[in-house]
Amino acid sequence: MTMTGVEIQVMTTVNAPYGANLSAHQLAALIIDPNSAKTFNASAFAFFSEVAPTLQKTFVKHMGLDAAAVGRVAGAFEKVSGYSLPLAA
Numbered sequence: 001m002t003m004t005g006v007e008i009q010v011m012t013t014v015n016a017p018y019g020a021n022l023s024a025h026q027l028a029a030l031i032i033d034p035n036s037a038k039t040f041n042a043s044a045f046a047f048f049s050e051v052a053p054t055l056q057k058t059f060v061k062h063m064g065l066d067a068a069a070v071g072r073v074a075g076a077f078e079k080v081s082g083y084s085l086p087l088a089a
Helices: 005-018 024-031 042-050 053-062 067-081
Strands: none
Touching: 005 024, 005 042, 005 053, 024 042, 024 053, 024 067, 042 053, 042 067, 053 067
């Protein structure tokens, strides 16, 4: 399956610095999973903290994710990290 421009931009930002090799679908699963914040998953945190907010929203919509669920996970990361995250609910 060929990645879209949105997926390429997000995955480059999330994968490259950490030597990860996640797919867009794997990242999507992480950013709606509350356990990602509990285990402080680096890839999920990179999505919330390093990807531009407009691109985050586009990715969430493109992947068909529940924005409220994503917001809850972002909020959990915000609490444990001390960083203000744009998508935090």
